[in-house]
Amino acid sequence: MADKKSSAPGKILWIIIGLVIMLGLAFAPAIPGLSTAGQRVLAVLLFAVIMWVSEAVSYPVSAIAIIGFLIMFVGFAPVKGNEGALLGTGKAIPLALSGFINxxxxxxxxxxxxxxxxxxxxxxxxxxxxxxxxxxxxxxxxxxxxxxxxxxxxxxxxxxxxxxxxxxxxxxxxxxxxxxxxxxxxxxxxxxxxxxxxxxxxxxxxxxxxxxxxxxxxxxxxxxxxxxxxxxxxxxxxxxxxxxxxxxxxxxxxxxxxxxxxxxxxxxxxxxxxxxxxxxxxxxxxxxxxxxxxxxxxxxxxxxxxxxxxxxxxxxxxxxxxxxxxxxxxxxxxVDWGTILLFGAGISLGEMLLSSGAAVWLAKVSLGALGVGNMPLSLMIIVITACILILRLAFASITAATAAVVPTVVGFLLSLNNPSLPMVGMTMLSTYAVYYAFFLPVNSPQAMIAYATDTFETKDMIRIGIPTTIVGLIIFFVFVFTYWQWVGML
Incomplete structure (x- = not known):
């Protein structure tokens, strides 16, 4: 996790890295199974994650960047597939702003x-x-x-x-x-x-x-x-x-x-x-x-x-x-207008990941590569939860983490094309897992507010966060096998 007090040159370096990776993926040769629009939406997602993890720019600025890049990259991508007429930036604007009417x-x-x-x-x-x-x-x-x-x-x-x-x-x-x-x-x-x-x-x-x-x-x-x-x-x-x-x-x-x-x-x-x-x-x-x-x-x-x-x-x-x-x-x-802006941009990004097919492709090459789709339901939930807990450590914003994680899980569930899966329940479980950020103050703004009082140190929170996470996961899986099945969620 980047230091919030990192120097301006360090932040500029992260911005350059993010832009280079985004442009490199956006204009790379076509990836099999992925549309041009989907490839470019993934490029924007990578840029956003780098900005969120490094905190090279503020969250509101990252939101504006997400919207702008989505408009440009998707606007100059074919309407479908990898060839044909371009969508146009005018038609891309409603897509990039779809999160704000969600x-x-x-x-x-x-x-x-x-x-x-x-x-x-x-x-x-x-x-x-x-x-x-x-x-x-x-x-x-x-x-x-x-x-x-x-x-x-x-x-x-x-x-x-x-x-x-x-x-x-x-x-x-x-x-x-x-x-x-x-x-x-x-x-x-x-x-x-x-x-x-x-x-x-x-x-x-x-x-x-x-x-x-x-x-x-x-x-x-x-x-x-x-x-x-x-x-x-x-x-x-x-x-x-x-x-x-x-x-x-x-x-x-x-x-x-x-x-x-x-x-x-x-x-x-x-x-x-x-x-x-x-x-x-x-x-x-x-x-x-x-x-x-x-x-x-x-x-x-x-x-x-x-x-x-x-x-x-x-x-x-x-x-x-x-x-x-x-x-x-x-x-x-x-009112926290920065959160409102980030939230809308994050939802727009998630919606475009799903509509472009990028979320399904990403899920296949990540969770699919682990063979999660062939696992029994209980083991599938355990693996997905573990992956989310690891990814959660990289984010300082629960909103940003949700925007990156939930569409991927939904895309994975859709890719399995298995109507017997409790997709709604599994999406909700994945959402619960995003809340598990109890180790470090920098993993959530609510913890940073308390940490800013200078009453406790990071090691104090880790000492409580570790047993809280372990016990929380035990309760989580007890509910998976009991209550959530009884009420029809799973």
Whole structure:
């Protein structure tokens, strides 16, 4: 993984390497079994991966580059195969921007606005402090409280990074209120808890993390199956809860804290809650809006209004006169526009990998070369999961990792032409595996936010990340052979 503080010449070198490799593949002799457009889309993917791994340019800049190169390379490629009339850049533009009219992108963009609105009201602080005050100030209970807060906020803040940005200052505030040394075992592990549980929490809810709507969108477009918010919750939330419980035991049993109960903790929590004052009108309004939003998501099978549309109207009510809690100007600067841009470009890249046949070709020469297609289902899942875990170490963005991994898995499943395979379930399992980035802070922005507090070191996270990954995989495969088969996912 490249050092974030690498010199400008180092970044320029990575950019040159990426451009040379991309151009070399894009204009290389035709590869058997791959169309010209597919070959060039793969070239753009290679360039994107190099930029994402080296961090030679920012993610928003890489997104713009992806869109631009897709337009040019596909526009000057034959419509089909390797010969014939060129598609033209005008017709390539809608393809390169297809991710921005994708249902997955809509849910993520709306979710980031929803997160900005709730942060504007401060309701998340009240929820966090109330839950921690309820569980008490024994050390283990505080960790249980932080995990519970994260799981609750998953429904209210549909962004892993935003949840980490919300919980990190709350954790630091608790450390300060308890008058605890920020380099103590308690403080270090509390921030590591935030770094890891924010990832785990995203698995359970369709709107809880960026990979989920991406996977749902690819399933809808390529496998012609719709995954509702309720279905995702049924399949994923039990696994998420069991994993979260296991993580609680890991982080509280592996460590030996300086105290069993935080000195003066109850008084500090009471003061913090008192300082918040009574619930504001804005907090009451957004609470009501979120109750109806979650009800709308959960009852999609009854009213047939999809989760994306529910999210759009939720944002509308939050920003509208009278019902709203803020104006557009109040929240626009709190929205992560870089993530929105990267997300759209990543989905466009994935869609074009699939439509050009490049994803199927890539899957055949990678997973197919390992003989995965001839394996029993359980062994196939194990090998695909292992490959994803290894690849995940190369990415610092879960969105970027999803854009590279999920289309390849979908392409592989399509290449097998085996209708008996549980393709939807396997795509979802591959999406869960993308969340397993618990070793290094640089593998996820949510961990980097916690790491930036200077409370823990990389070795501290590795010490918790290794058992968390091992136990998480054990739980994963137990669910493969039990629950996910019982509910018809596999």
């Amino acid at each position: 249902s997955g992108w809509v849910l993520v963009a709306a979710g980031l606005f929803m997160a900005a609105c709730i942060l504007h009201t401060g309701l998340e602080k009240r929820i966090a402090l109330t839950i921690i005050n309820m569980v008490g100030t024994k050390t283990n209970n505080i960790f249980a409280g932080m995990i519970m807060v994260t799981l609750v906020l998953t429904f209210l803040i549909p962004s892993i990074t935003a949840r980490s940005a919300t919980l990190t200052p709350i954790a630091m505030g608790l450390i300060a209120a308890f008058n605890v040394d920020k380099r103590s075992v308690f403080a270090r592990q509390l921030l590591i808890c935030v770094a890891i549980i924010t990832s785990i929490s995203g698995i359970g809810v369709l709107s809880g993390g960026a990979p989920n709507p991406v996977a749902a969108a690819f399933v809808a477009n390529s496998l012609k199956t719709t995954i509702s918010w309720g279905q995702w919750f049924l399949y994923s939330e039990p696994f998420c809860l069991v994993f979260s419980l296991a993580f609680y035991f890991i982080i509280t049993r592996v460590n030996k804290f300086e105290f069993d109960e935080v000195p003066g903790g109850k008084a500090a929590l009471s003061k913090a809650l008192h300082d918040l004052g009574s619930m504001s009108d804005k907090e009451k309004k957004i609470s009501v809006i979120f109750v109806f939003t979650i009800l709308g998501w959960a009852t999609e099978s009854f009213h047939h209004v999809d989760a994306n549309t529910v999210a759009i109207f939720s944002v509308l009510f939050m920003l509208a006169p009278y019902t709203g809690i803020a104006t557009f100007k109040d929240v626009v600067n709190k």
